[in-house]
Amino acid sequence: MWRRKGKRLELERLATLAGEASAEAASRMEGGPRPEEDSQSEQAGEHRAPVTPDLTAAAFFDVDNTMMMGASIFHFARGLAARNYFTTSDLAGFAWKQAKYRIGGKESKDNVSSSREQALSFVAGRSVEELNAVGEEIYDELMADKIWSGTRALAQMHLDAGQRVWLVTATPVELAAIIARRLGLTGALGTVAETVDGVYTGKLVGDLLHGRAKAHAVRALAAREGLNLKRCTAYSDSQNDIPMLSVTGKAVAINPDSALRDIARERQWEIRDFRTGRKAAKIGVPSVLGAGALAGAVAAGVAFRKR
Template structure:
């Protein structure tokens, strides 16, 4: 019989984009690739329309991933990692909310288990999380074939209800359970996840999430960044 032991600490779940960083990492990545001449300018036009749908909570995530992963097709993870390392140094590190670092450290000092769950693909989320000192990540998984990226996703997309599904699968793989859970996000798309945790926090929430947070008397956190970050 597999009996899980409850640990005396909490699980702290963070969204990434517009929550820990003052921007959308996938969008910044697209700009980065276009700037480097590795993606066509048309990518930005297509993505802009999709971001508008995301803000309304109506984004077709499968279509979005097909569009934004196109530049990875045929490239090895090693080549992409080199690009991502430069991207994090040049673009992401300056975009990190100082208050996010403080909150991560607050949870770390408490002994809480910190997890990022993001609707961005793993080739970006995992190294960004590592830069933040966070080991555990749930992100959209991307398919490889013969050692190169195919431009396709695999598995359950960690978006909306998919975040909850992926979290439940992740929890099943853990050797212990938690005393409770915290959740942090800016987006109405994460309402299913925030409704699941014991202590939800709306970080710089979009209008729809802000309204829901006020009605449910959730804590609203106002994080600010001095740098002029591309949005």
């Protein structure tokens, strides 16, 4: 019993550390275009009127299957495989392992711990500048056309109300920040990888930004930014994000999995579903990769590096 309690406390410590590191990174990176500065709107000939800032209210959006179709880290891994960071067979292997785990839920605690320790090791020794440049390219190639227009419109609604909007995702914070900037959002909370002199060490700061870690990140950012969480809104598709959804005054289930849909109905949370028919079926397979995909990507990278 004491051993189990000790593990729970350690997981909570790592989740807290991950959340605080993510909030610090988000505050440091904040400064993306505001609604009136949105380059996409300018290119389309739209001119938004300046808005009065609402400094104590904000919105937090999960990424995978909420803001974007499928798992962002999976799209990122595809792009890295195309650039020989690891092989396509590795990519297929980790996709299958993660799908099997997410469906069956039979991954051991030891495997989870191992994945946590090895996360992002496939970029060890590479510079942040290099990965940022690659991330920009991969966004254009594989992600830009996978944004849910309905979710994007909800984010714009908050921006038009003068509120700040952050993405919250297990995806590496640098990639999350690219997605946020391209969408004209305020910034992003994501998994923080340790760096020394601008080079990745292959270790995480704390844990993956997943589950309770997301809730810690939102609280930490709210404290830094002076937000009133009761006036904030959180959006997600997954039951794994219930801790984050429960932190804010309003929660919205977007394209929810069955468990989240049930809980949303029970708690009278708003439900928005932008999937229809065949499209919803297609989203099913990528969705099983969402929360655990980062750890899966790690396995592929480690396999490549060991070869």
